[in-house]
Amino acid sequence: MSWRQATREEIYRYYADEFPSYLDELPSFITAKGPKQYALAFREPHPVRKEGVPDKDFIRRDTWQTNTAGERTTATFHDFDDVLEFIRHPARNDPLGRSNFALADPDLLDKPDPCPDAVYYALDHWERPWVLLVDIDAKDIARNRAADTVSEDVDDRDDDACLNTAGILDAAPEGYPYAFEDIERAIEYGFELRDIFEDDFNAEETMVVYSGQGVHVYLLDTDPAHRYDAKSREVLNDLLQDTYEIPIDPVVTADRRRVARLPYSLHADVCSIVTPIESPSFDVQSATPEVLKG
Amino acid sequence: MTRSTPVKEERTAYRVATLPLEYGTTRINQLFTRGYNRYIVDGEDQPDDLLNDLERFGTAAFKEDVRANAAEEPFVDEPGTLAVLATLSAICVKAHPKFEHAPPRKVQVLYDIRELYVNNLASLLREFGDGSLQQDIAEVLYAKDPGEDGPHPGRVCTGIKEIPEFREGLYLEIPMAAASRDCLVHADTEPGETGELLTRIKDNCLYIPVGDFDTKYREYARRAFKKLLRVQEENLSEDQLTWLTTNESAITERIDRFIETGHHERIWRDWNPGERTIRVLRDAIRDVPDEVVSLGEFHSAKELFEAVEAYDPEADWKRDVCNRISSPRSLGNLLASQRDHRNLTIRQHGNTNHYRIQESSRGVQPLDVESIEDLFELPCMANMAERLYEKKPVRKDLYSFARMVMWLPQYQDNDLETIVTDLKDVFSRWPWYDEQVTDYQIRYEFSNTIGGDTPLPMNCDNDDMQRYCIGQEQCPYSIWGSLPFPDAMYDQLDEAESTGEEF
DSSP states (O other), rough: OOOOOOOHHHHIIIIIGGGGGGGGGSTTTTTSSBBSEEEEEEEEEESSSTTSOOOOOEEEESSSSEEETTTTTSSSSSSHHHHHHHHHHHTTHHHHTTTTSSSSGGGGSSSSOOOOEEEEEEESSSTTTTTTEEEEEEEHHHHHHHHHHHTOOSSSSSHHHHHTTTTTTTTSSTSSSHHHHHHHHHHHHHHHHHHHHHHHHSSSOOEEOSSSSSSEEOOOOGGGGOOHHHHHHHHHHHIIIIOOOOOOHHHHHHOTTEEEOOOTTTTTTTTTTOOEEEEETGGGGGGGGGGGGO | OOOTTTTTTTHHHHHHHGGGSOOOHHHHHHHHHHHHHHHHTTTTEHHHHHHHHHHHHHHTTTHHHHHHTTTTTSSSSSSHHHHHHHHHHHHHHHHHGGGGGGGGGGGGGHHHHHHHHHHHHHHHHHHHHTHHHHHHHHHHHHOOOOOOTTTTTSSSOEEEETTSSSSSSSEEEEGGGGGGGGGGGGOOOTTSSSSOOEEEHHHTEEEHHHHHHHHHHHHHHHHHHHHHHHHHHSSHHHHHHHHHHHOOHHHHHHHHHHHHHHHHHHTTTOOOHHHHHHHHHHHHHHHHHGGGGGGTTTEHHHHHHHHHHHHHOOOOHHHHHHHHOOOOHHHHHHHHHHHHTTTTTEEEETTTTEEEEEOOOOOOOOOOOSGGGGGGGSSSEEEEEEEHSSSSOOHHHHHHHHHHHSHHHHHHOOOOOHHHHHHHHTTTTTTTOOOOHHHHHHHHHHHHHTTOOOOOOOTTTTHHHHHOOOGGOOOOOHHHHSSSOOOHHHHHHHHHHHOOOOO
C-alpha cells in the first residue's frame, strides 16, 4: 500500500460525484448554519479581488451574518447544498459575494478555479459551544516511538534524523513522518479514549473519526455537565496525558476556536476520506475514495 | 428580612472568620464585635480580662509546642474571640519600638502569632458542624475565574465523600465542568519532580484528597489574617490603641527578653542563612562532649559533620539548618559558600580543607566595594532594591543611594558623567526606570550640596534607612563602619558632629 497526494482533477471528481453520497451520514450538528464557520485550505494561494491584498491559501467563511451585538441576522448558507457548492467551486460561490476580500473570479484569471485541499468546520458551534475534540496524531506517536528507539545512538536529535534512524521515513507510507503502524496505534488510542470518555466522564454521545493521519475523538453530550470551558479542558489534557497516557495534542483540545476536518471530506495529502469509525480494527485502506480506485 | 450577622449567629461567625477575604469590613467588624462581647458582663466592659487573654495569646504564640498543639485542639474556642485576640496581639507586636520601622514581613513574632491563629482556626473548623462549612470553603478555594461562558452555574464542590474504591479518607467532589488545574494534586516528591497524581476521576467528577483542602486553606488563612489585621487596625481609635500599648506588657517584655538574650532568629524572619549556618555550627561545636572539636581550632569537614550529627537543637530553624547538612561533603560545600564570613577561616590541608569557626565578635564586617552593585551586600540596601521592584522610589531612596555612591573612593575623582552613567546602569534594572527622569534626579542629588560640601552618606541611625534596616543588633555591617569611605568623609563627620548639626 502506498500513500500519495490527490490530483486536482481527483479532488474535483470526489466532491462532484462521491462526497454527495455521504451527506446523509454527516453528524446531525453539521448543518448549513450550525458551526460558526466553514473553512477551506488550498494547495496554491489564490488571489482575492482587492489589489494589494495577499493571495490566500486558507479561508474561513462565517455561516451567519451578525450585528454588533453578536446576534444572528442573515444566514450565509441556506442549506447544505450551498456549502457543497462552496466546497466544489469556492471562487465562484464565495459567500463574501462582491466584497473586495472575496476570492477573485476564476474567469478573470489565468489560474484555474482553486480546489480545496482540505475542508473544515468550526468546533465553535452556534448551538453547542462545548463540542470537545481531542486530536491524536500519528506523527506524534511516530516521533515518540523514534525517540524511544534511538535514544542514545543519534547525536543529531532533530526530528528527521530520529525518524530516519528509526526507519520510520522508509517504512510505508514511504516519505511520510509516520508508518502505518503509527496510524493504527492512533486509532487504538482513539477507542481507548472513547471508553475513558464513556466510563469515567459519563459521556453518552461520542464519535471517533479517522482523520487521515490519526484520529479525532469527540465528546458531544449537550448537558451542562459537559460544558467544559478552557480551564476544564486543561485539566482534561493533563489527565489524558499523565493518568491515562494518551498521546494527545493538548493545544487543539483546549482551544474551542479551532476548525476540524469535516467528516467525509477528503484529506488530499493522503487520498483518504475523513471517516467516522466504529471499531479499532478499521482498515485505513477502506477510506480511499471510490473515484480514486481502479 | 433580617440577615444573620456574625454577632448573633454562630454559623455566620464561622463563615466570616474562615472566609474573611469574601466579606467586607462591616461583616468583619461584626465578627470582632462578637469577640469583644465576650468581655462585656452585665453591660460592663471587662478590659482587664481582655488584656489578660490577649497577653496569654500573644506570649503563647511564641511557644512552638503551643502553636503545634493548637492544630489538634483549639487554644481559643470561639471564632470572634480568636479574631480579636490574634489581631490585638499582632498590633501589640507591631507597636514594639524595635519593630516601629521594620517591615512586618521581616518580623518573626508576627508569623508566630499568625501560625497560632491559623492552626487554631483549622481545629475550630474541624470541630464545628457537619462538613457543610468545609464545603463552603472548598467553593472558594477551588473556584476558577469565570470563563468565556460566564461563571460555572452549579456548585464547585458538590460534596465531601468517602469513595470505597479509592484510597482511604475523604475526597472533595468537583464536577469536571467546574474543574481547573488547582484541582490536580500531586504527591510530595523531591523538588523538580512531579509526584503521583492523587486526584481521581469518576462519574465526570474530580475527587481531591481532603488533605489538599487543608493545605490550601492554611494558605488562604494566612492571607485572611492580613485582612483581619488591617480591618482591626483601622477599627481601633487612637485612644484605644494608646490604651492597648500602655497597658500591655507581657508581649513586649517577651520580645525584649529575646533581644537581650540574643535570640535574633526568634524575632527576625529570614535571618541571614550564612549567619545561621555559622551560629548552628558554633552551637554544635560547643555542645560536643570532651572537646573533640572546639571553637577557634581547625577541623576537617568530617569532624564538624559529626558534631552537627550529634547536635539535637530544639529550635525549628536550627533543626532546618542541621537537616540541610547531609554529609561532610555538603557541609564542606556550605562552608565554602560562606568563606567570606568573618568568623570562618578555611585552610587547605593536603588535599582537604580544614575549617575554623570562631567565637562571635561584635566587630563590624568590612565590605569590599568594587562596583555599585556591591552595595547590595548591605541588608538594608538589598531590602531597598527588593522594594524598588515593586514600587517607584521615593526621593529619600534616591538620595540614600546617591550619597553613598558619591563618597565611594572610586567615584571621588571621577567626573559626574561617569557617575551618572554607572548609576543609571544600576537603576535600569527596576521596572519604573525612565532614563530621562533618572538622569535628571541623579544630577539633582549631586548638585544639591550643603554649603559646597558633599552631603554625608546615610548612617545606620538615619530615619530614612530605618524602613529597610534589619535591626542593627543582628546586622554584620554598619554603613559608616563597613563601607570604604575616605578619611575626608570622617573628617567632615567630625566637623558636623562638633557643630552639632547632623546633615
